[in-house]
Amino acid sequence: VRLAGRIPVEPLDEERLTHIERRVVAGAVDAAIRGQRLHAPGRLLRPVIAAAAIAAAGAVGWAIRGAPASEPVAEPAPVVPAAPEIHVQTAPQRSVVDIGDARIESDPDTAFAVTRPGGGVLIAVARGKLELEVGKRGARPPLVVRAGDTDVVVVGTRFSVDYGDGSGDVDVRVTEGVVRVVHLQQETPVAAGQEWRTRAGLVAMAGDTREAGAGPLPTGEPRAAGPAPEPQRDRKRPPDAPEVLPTVLHDRRAAVPDAPAAPQAPTRSAPATRPAGREPAHPRVAVRDDPHVDLRTAIRAQRVEPALDLGEPNPASAVARYYDIAAHRSGDEASQAFYSIAAVRYFRQGNGADALQTLDAYVRRFPGGKEYRAALWLRVRILCLARFDEACRAAAYTYLHEAPDAPAAHIAERLTQTE
Amino acid sequence: VTAVLYVEDVLLVDRCLTGEPAATRELFRRHRSRVHACLFRALGSNRDMDDLLQEAFLQVFQSLRSWRAEASLATWIDRVAVRCAYRHLAQRQRRIATDPLDDDAAGALTAPEAGPGARRQLARDGVARLYAVLDELSPAARLAFTLHELDGRPLAETAELVGSSVTATKLRVWRARKRIEAAAAADPVLREFVEPAGGQVIRFDDPGAP
Numbered sequence: 001v002r003l004a005g006r007i008p009v010e011p012l013d014e015e016r017l018t019h020i021e022r023r024v025v026a027g028a029v030d031a032a033i034r035g036q037r038l039h040a041p042g043r044l045l046r047p048v049i050a051a052a053a054i055a056a057a058g059a060v061g062w063a064i065r066g067a068p069a070s071e072p073v074a075e076p077a078p079v080v081p082a083a084p085e086i087h088v089q090t091a092p093q094r095s096v097v098d099i100g101d102a103r104i105e106s107d108p109d110t111a112f113a114v115t116r117p118g119g120g121v122l123i124a125v126a127r128g129k130l131e132l133e134v135g136k137r138g139a140r141p142p143l144v145v146r147a148g149d150t151d152v153v154v155v156g157t158r159f160s161v162d163y164g165d166g167s168g169d170v171d172v173r174v175t176e177g178v179v180r181v182v183h184l185q186q187e188t189p190v191a192a193g194q195e196w197r198t199r200a201g202l203v204a205m206a207g208d209t210r211e212a213g214a215g216p217l218p219t220g221e222p223r224a225a226g227p228a229p230e231p232q233r234d235r236k237r238p239p240d241a242p243e244v245l246p247t248v249l250h251d252r253r254a255a256v257p258d259a260p261a262a263p264q265a266p267t268r269s270a271p272a273t274r275p276a277g278r279e280p281a282h283p284r285v286a287v288r289d290d291p292h293v294d295l296r297t298a299i300r301a302q303r304v305e306p307a308l309d310l311g312e313p314n315p316a317s318a319v320a321r322y323y324d325i326a327a328h329r330s331g332d333e334a335s336q337a338f339y340s341i342a343a344v345r346y347f348r349q350g351n352g353a354d355a356l357q358t359l360d361a362y363v364r365r366f367p368g369g370k371e372y373r374a375a376l377w378l379r380v381r382i383l384c385l386a387r388f389d390e391a392c393r394a395a396a397y398t399y400l401h402e403a404p405d406a407p408a409a410h411i412a413e414r415l416t417q418t419e
Numbered sequence: 420v421t422a423v424l425y426v427e428d429v430l431l432v433d434r435c436l437t438g439e440p441a442a443t444r445e446l447f448r449r450h451r452s453r454v455h456a457c458l459f460r461a462l463g464s465n466r467d468m469d470d471l472l473q474e475a476f477l478q479v480f481q482s483l484r485s486w487r488a489e490a491s492l493a494t495w496i497d498r499v500a501v502r503c504a505y506r507h508l509a510q511r512q513r514r515i516a517t518d519p520l521d522d523d524a525a526g527a528l529t530a531p532e533a534g535p536g537a538r539r540q541l542a543r544d545g546v547a548r549l550y551a552v553l554d555e556l557s558p559a560a561r562l563a564f565t566l567h568e569l570d571g572r573p574l575a576e577t578a579e580l581v582g583s584s585v586t587a588t589k590l591r592v593w594r595a596r597k598r599i600e601a602a603a604a605a606d607p608v609l610r611e612f613v614e615p616a617g618g619q620v621i622r623f624d625d626p627g628a629p
Contacts, residue, residue: 003613004571007546009459012469017451020473025443028480032438035484187440327425341426361433365488 029187101143102134111166122146127166133158136393150198151182157192157390169198177390295388295414299381302408305374307340307347315348335369338362342378352382373403380412388418428492435483447476450493454500460569461504461562463550471507475500494579501562501580508558545612552602552609556595563588564595 012020097104099114101121106112110128114121120141123130134143134154145152147163150170157177163170172181173195181188181196190196195203308325312318322344325337339362346355355378362375369375376399384392396415403409434442451472458471465471479499486495553561559581566577567588578588603610 003549003568007460007569009456010464012455012472016469020469020476021444021447021451023473024447024476024480025440027477028435028443029438029440031477031481031483032436032443035436187438323426357430357433360437361429364433364436365429 101137102132105131120144125161125163125166127163129160129162131158131160136390149183153180153182159190170196171198172196295411295418296385298411298414299384302377302381302411304343304347304378304381305339305371307343308336315344318344318348332370335362335366335371338366339369339371339375339378342375346378346382352386356382373399373406376402377406377408380408380415384415388415393418425488425491429488432483432486432488432492435480443480446479450496451476453493454496457497457500457566457570458504461501461565462507463546463553467507471503475503478503490579494576498580498582501566502582505558505562505581508561541608541611544608548602548606548609549599549612552599553595556598559583560591560595563591567592568596 094108095106097106097114099121102123104112104114104123107129110130111126112128112130113124113126115124116122121143123132123143123145125145125147130145132143132145132154134157137143137154143154145154145161147161147170148166150172152159152161152172154177157174157179159172159174159176159179161170161172170183172179172190174190174192176192178189178191181190183198188196188202190202193204197203307318308322310318310321312321319341322337322341326334326341329337338358342355342358342362345351345358359375359379359382362369363372363379366372366375376395380392380395380399383389383395386392393416396412399406400409400412400416403412431442431446435446454475455468455472458468458475459465462468462471479496482499486492490498553564556564562581563577563583566572566580567574572580574585574589574592577592578585581588583591599609599613603613
């Protein structure tokens with residue numbers, strides 16, 4: 001019986017493959033989001049906390065049981081209900097709701113509900129417009145604003161969502177940080193100063209019409225104009241904050257068209273346009289306007305674990321040799337080679353985006369590797385020298401969490417507090 | 420090239436784990452043909468093939484975090500697909516909805532030497548009867564046989580894919596082969612397909628066929 005290669009495979013036509021691909025991609029993205037929630041660091045602690053709570057309750061129960069019979073028996077503790085769903089229906093005035101994780105300002109005639117599924121926060125908008133100020137969520141699951149079939153995923157930022165009468169388009173405007181807008185299984189990062197609309201997609205925000213007093217917006221202008229909110233960025237500013245801060249923020253918003261090029265959303269295919277052998281140049285910020293100039297200096301002064309020295313003058317050849325080692329060796333050698341790929345890509349090839357991807361892969365693959373801390377610090381260095389944004393702060397937080405006693409921990413701590 | 424591909428796989432999986440749709444699409448496109456061929460040879464022409472291919476890849480993406488880069492990504496994906504095929508076979512209790520082939524086998528039987536078209540028809544009938552015999556095997560034996568004999572994979576790889584030892588896999592393949600030989604002894608169409616007279620292999624894609 002010789003049958004190998006004699007059973008021809010009926011090909012699937014392109015249309016069927018496209019359908020399958022679409023469903024698979026949608027399912028895969030869902031699985032990835034669920035997986036990220038499942039593997040959030042805080043999740044590991046929850047069973048421990050739950051076990052401790054059960055043990056404590058048992059101890060209390062035992063103590064009660066052991067008490068003299070003449071003493072009154074304690075009433076059983078009431079069962080604490082799950083966090084209730086908050087329904088908000090605003091009156092003719094604007095209203096403000098503080099849910100702890102976020103401060104929500106809503107326009108007149110706005111309706112929304114807040115729930116807390118799986119440790120995250122879900123704000124389902126039925127109609128109207130919300131402006132949100134979300135605190136940094138760290139390792140907690142993200143806060144999601146859902147307006148119809150559009151999800152806005154947040155890890156800490158300020159933005160607004162306008163859902164009109166609850167049946168039409170959605171308008172998302174970001175004033176600080178970055179959010180991810182998920183619509184029809186397409187995910188779009190929206191950075192500060194950018195706007196996303198259901199029909200138009202991502203556009204640069206045409207100025208803050210509330211503050212500037214300009215005419216109505218092209219879409220999504222609130223139906224009833226409430227009193228103009230106070231300038232929110234001053235609310236969080238400490239009294240001793242430098243006066244240049246608003247200017248810097250303003251400048252950052254003015255530079256919006258460049259935002260997608262930041263390492264927030266690195267692309268593998270981004271060409272390395274900078275000369276090899278140098279750390280990539282970072283956006284130039286005038287020293288007098290940069291409140292973090294000393295922090296940048298401190299980052300640069302911090303030692304970085306060097307790449308494995310192969311005596312290879314050509315960085316591309318060196319990376320190829322590291323690939324070979326990473327693929328065919330194991331343990332420390334593979335770990336060191338993998339880290340070296342990232343280091344060479346960044347320092348010698350000037351390719352921060354690819355270096356970041358390699359570092360992310362390293363952190364996932366070698367959680368106990370010798371270069372684990374060095375890889376985390378290199379992530380901090382790449383991200384934070386590029387921009388003090390949410391990605392930088394998240395990287396710094398991770399580093400601080402994993403290496404609290406490292407020499408650079410104090411820098412990471414300062415980075416987590418940057419605005 | 421292998422090393423580069425390996426590292427690329429690691430990076431691609433990492434992008435998939437962040438939920439990046441482009442990475443997911445790229446992974447699907449890289450592996451879909453091979454997985455489809457594997458499922459097709461294991462299960463035969465099947466109405467549920469679209470669903471099975473989709474199910475296999477959804478399983479891949481749901482389990483992607485567990486890929487530890489110890490095996491090659493392709494082998495790991497094949498293993499998930501084989502498990503998916505196994506579940507399908509087990510659930511349907513070996514009753515595979517094999518698509519009926521359109522023409523009547525009797526015509527080919529009566530005139531096998533009538534021309535290339537008739538020979539191609541005979542090959543189709545032979546495949547249909549082969550899968551009818553395979554339907555009688557246990558899912559594990561069927562998968563071992565199809566992966567090794569039809570897909571042409573080495574025994575060691577087949578054993579890894581079905582999650583058995585090489586010895587057990589070899590035994591399953593041998594038993595399946597015996598079963599097919601016994602069926603071929605009683606079925607001239609199947610016999611002509613698996614042991615063509617004069618050693619001339621009958622193919623669907625006979626270049627001489629009209």
